[in-house]
Amino acid sequence: MPHYITLATCSLNQWALDFEGNRDRIVESIIEAKKKHAALRVGPELEVPGYGCLDHFLENDTYLHSWEMYATIISNEATKGILLDIGMPIIHKNRRYNCRILSYDGKILLIRPKIFLANDGNYREMRFFTPWLKTQYVEEYVLPRLIQKITGQVTVDFGDAVISTLDTCIGAETCEELFTPQAPHVSMSLDGIEIITNSSGSHHELRKLDLRMAMITEATRKCGGIYLYSNQKGCDGDRLYYDGCALIVVNGKVLAQGAQFSLDDVEVITATVDLEDVRAYRALISHGLQSRSSPVYKRIHVPVELSPDHLNFNLNIKPSVPREIHYYKPEEEIAYGPACWLWDYVRRCKGSGYFIPLSGGIDSCATSVIVHSMCRLVVQACNDNNAQVIKDVQMVANMPEGWIPKTPQEVANKIFHTCYMGTKNSSIETRTRAKDLAEKIGSYHVDLNMDTLVSAMVSLFEVTTGKKPIFKIFGGSNIENLALQNIQARLRMVLAYLFAQLLPWTRGRTNTGGLLVLGSANVDEQLRGYLTKYDCSSADVNPIGGISKTDLIRFIIWSEDAFDLPVLREFVDATPTAELEPITDTHVQSDEADMGFTYEELSVLGRLRKVDKCGPYSMFVKLLHIWNDKKTPEQTADKVKKFFWFYSINRHKQTVSTPSYHAEQYSPDDNRFDLRPFLIDPRFNWARTKIDDVVSKLQSNETIDTMTVD
Template sequence: MSFITVASATLPSVPLDFKGNLERIRESIRLAKAQGARLRTGPELEVPGYGCLDHHLEGDTFLHSWEVVAQILNDPICKDMLIDVGMGVRHRNVRYNCRILLTYRKIFMIRPKMSLANDGLYREARHFTAWSKPRTIETYYLEQVVRDITGQRTVPIGDVVLSTLDTTVGCETCEELFTPSNPSTYMGLNGVELILNSSASHAELRKLTTRLNLIQNCSRKLGGIYVYSNATGVDGDARIMYDGSSMIMCNGRVLSQSAQFSLKPVEVITATIDLEEVRSFRSSISRNVQAAAQADFPRVDCDICLSRPADEIFVSDTLTLSREISLKILDPMEEIFMAEAVFLWQYLTRSNAAGYFLALSGGLDSATVALFVFGMAKTVLQSINSGEDNTLVDLRRITGEPEFVPKTPQDIVSRLLHTCYMGTKNSSKDTKSRAQRLADSLGAYHSDVTIDQTVSAHEDIIKQALKFEAKFLVEGGSEAENLAKQNIQARNRMVVAYELAQLSTTARKLPRVGASLLVLSSGNVDETLRGYLTKYDCSSGDIAPLGSISKTDAKLFLDWARRKWDMGIIAEFLDARPSAELTPLAAGEQDDEADSEMGLTYAELSAFGLLRKVEKLGPWSCYLRLLVEWQDRPGFGPQEIATKVIRFFRFYAINRHKSTVITPSVHLSAYNPDDNRHDLRPFLYVVNWNWQADKILEHAAGLEKKLAEKKIVTTSSNSNDGTGTDEVY
């Protein structure tokens, strides 16, 4: 029997951090070797960082990537190991996304990606070209910096597999797995026993199970060992979060899995497997008929033996045969908690700001963002208590306190979060009290200010310029005046927020005096989709932790945190009616979901978001779908549904321009309307959607007429049989 130990590394994708990426790759090789592995693979484009975007077009990126590979090649840690690393390669003036298989002072082959991710968040075809020659290899001429170390002038590049002394290894990069005709199927039929998949798959709520099951089923169908490595952490544009969950599988059984979210800079998992398990699993006659007919792959010989004899495993203190484990999947609220914690912490440590500033309104959205920061503090404390020295070093650097050792999450929050309630004469005592008590419970430094003077000063300027004094609707003003008077309050809060963020450390005489805080905005994805926000108000900031999370999920998260963290005050935020508090108290409580405000409930906005983006339905198709999905909702006939559809698309079109200035948010929602690579739609529409609206209204009217006629017939029929009961639709 032959036992093989393989390793999968989970690393952050940090664009152009060649020094840091090299250190993390080296550390992952060291950890893999220490655990007895003779094969190590890592995430997609791990050398330059996946999210380099248009830096992938620059010659410097390729040059520095080869310089990093040269240092890996020259490191004795690679002796007797097969190392798989990812980077961009220019071959005959075409750029490819590649895997490079190497060992100490030798490169065996370069394998380019054959199917590029080019939808949703991804635009790989902008930067790379897919290798379009199946089972074909060409000659790649190595750079001088590599030739000086290996003595090689050329290596094979193409759709090729590697034959070691005891098995065969093939590469499949991320998107290739998800294609209907994926390379690993043909490699497996051609006798490849080890498939390495290097990925940069982003986190999205409730989607991990789908991805992991697909990977698991691929291994189950083919038989063989499947080593999946995924990136972790925040990408360079701060909109993508990679969620790790690297895996090692054999014949469909999961043998090892890394954490879904983690603050660790390097995480390595290993598994030890008997190669005979693969060969026995593949012994079925039906598979062998297809395998015998499979066209051959070009093979590159490798003089490394990856397996070990049974007696060596028996006497080893570190190696044991791996057993099947269950997949570890976080529930959606834990996903939100951990994704936001890692996002906020990594953004803070990379930007080197002194902390965060948040306008705490006393409402649900800003409370949720405050709890995200508290969750970050809990995660940081847990990481420190588990012995992660890097986390403590980063915390001391951010706070400027070289001896700081936190005891509670509040110790961390008190140094990293400044909250402020910015009241006006339209604000209520309830929201002010809630904001203060929440800040106290989290440990935040809290300010309480009134901005009426600045609002009045701005209104005086407008009065002077236009010789006109605007009034609220309740005071006899017009809709335009009412909106303007609300917006000036909202925009003043943004101005105050940024000045407080810039001066907070100076005024408080903190160790990092003069360093700015990052401003957190608190808009949610549903309000952004509808455009229910004031441009350049507190929906504007440096980052938007809630920006890709629905109002429904925000409420669910608050309830989860209330129970999980034993914070009774959160119940008050859940029970409060959503209100911007921008109109006079005499006008009554402002209800954001009322027809006079948003005109749509948050649940309805979520439904439209999914239909528009995920289902890719236009107004007419949305209307037809909702006729079925909403037919049992009380009071929702065809006319009501038609009105809702037309209202949504009109609001969406009118306010689409606001997406040009959306504060960056980590992408956790499939219908995130952020235009940055994810939602490429126009900003300037004919906002009434005349053709579509006319078609919808005509259809709804006809349907209502048919329903009315059917009701009359049914009522008449029921009267004849003596029941006297009308059928309700």
């Protein structure tokens, strides 16, 4: 006989420390799950205070307010009659834990602390929380008095246990635990737990979703069972975008998948499954044998049925059928991930919109097209009658109730401002491209020349010192040439903030704040240090600071057709140039020539440095093989030496780098993702000596001695 059960998991757009807003979204998700007849609702990791509270998790207020919000949730009649799995931080015996609270009908059944904490890359959970290292171990937890008054309970079980109902058994796993070699779901499956929940705060990276999905499906492919994955969605107030994509998997097959990029604050997905399918799948001799030596979990019994008999004979109930996982292309991920992040940022900071210095180059072009994508998502949400988006766009655009934009250009005209800041070193081509793009996407565009400002600065220096710097092509030195470029770049930053503050005022918006300034330095240029400190790359936020130039070019090519923007072809075909040096018959400045690297080379070098954890010598050895058909050993050695030289001398720039959308594992984001010192000896003398020795021996066909470090 079948045992049908409907289960719900969700993605919520939570915001760090937005206690009341987070609570309301949790309650909304519970109500939505009940409307879909779900017997169990699972929410994201730390959903009550928001996952990204960071050092606020060290403050006792965060724990107090989390309990206060939880009290209003379980005392709400609308949240009863369904098994709830809710995430929040809890202090137990003066230790802080990242926990799941499982409850039913206003009674807390179990508090399950996270066992394995995420503590690398973007995550520092060990800074805030203690891991619950005692697996299959349970203690008593004394509930706060405000909870005792609501539930009538004084103590509850706290630890690594599971919930047993009259018809099934449920266990909780939290985010990082899925990715560990000895993942809890293996032991749970062997001990007969049929439903496993996973509540996550997992961020978006380009090309990362397939890894996550493979791990989730694999969790039940070998062991059998039902796996409910819940994830946060949106910008939690920092550099990360949590990309939702809630999932329901049974025996390795996907039954339901949530959206990866969406402006919906609350998304609930459900699936109806047959518990008998799990039991049949697990009818393996090897599974039975290994279960005899596996750990045993304490079962907390709840006298309720999640799959009552009357459901099994209801012919209107149909089990969910398997489906394929939906993946976006990297170009689409760039279009939608940063766009959703920008929307959350501007609406939550109560901004009036965005401003960008639009240079006519591909980086500021890509940033502007991402804003265009944001405007498209807003219009789409308005067409779908998303009340929250409609309210937010009216607030950001300073428009009255009843105004609903019909086109992305209508949104952009209200909230997106672009400005071409030309000098005598600028070309007609870049000025025209900037104007044409602004017209197509509908931004409020300003075109200006800033030569008088540059001349005034140079004249001031000349009057003060008696020396007048000149460009290198006219006979000046390298230091003069660099200074004359930098002053143009830095003046653009000053102008950007002036115009960002006052442009809304010139358009009659006297009762609103200024615009947020967008930066547009890509990850490769930041890694190489090919930007001026405090120039127009210095901004409020940077949506492309974690995206490589090669990916940005692919994104622009894709956007040309996807967004019907034929003007983008001109940006792709143009040679990347900063236009900070005079253009002559024999000289046009080129970014790749200035850097000494192609953007493709920088992407390879950046990944080897960060992802593969290579120093100069190990990077050189790897590249000898990777670039064997492209470069000689001498050329490879030269590239590696130059890369580490420029990376080291420019490392200080990352200390003031604009907060960027994190999209690549080789992001050089200082003090957040890339914890390397900013004062490094750029010579790397010993590594250089070893590299030169290898090159010399290769030239003379000698045997090379190698040494590995265990």
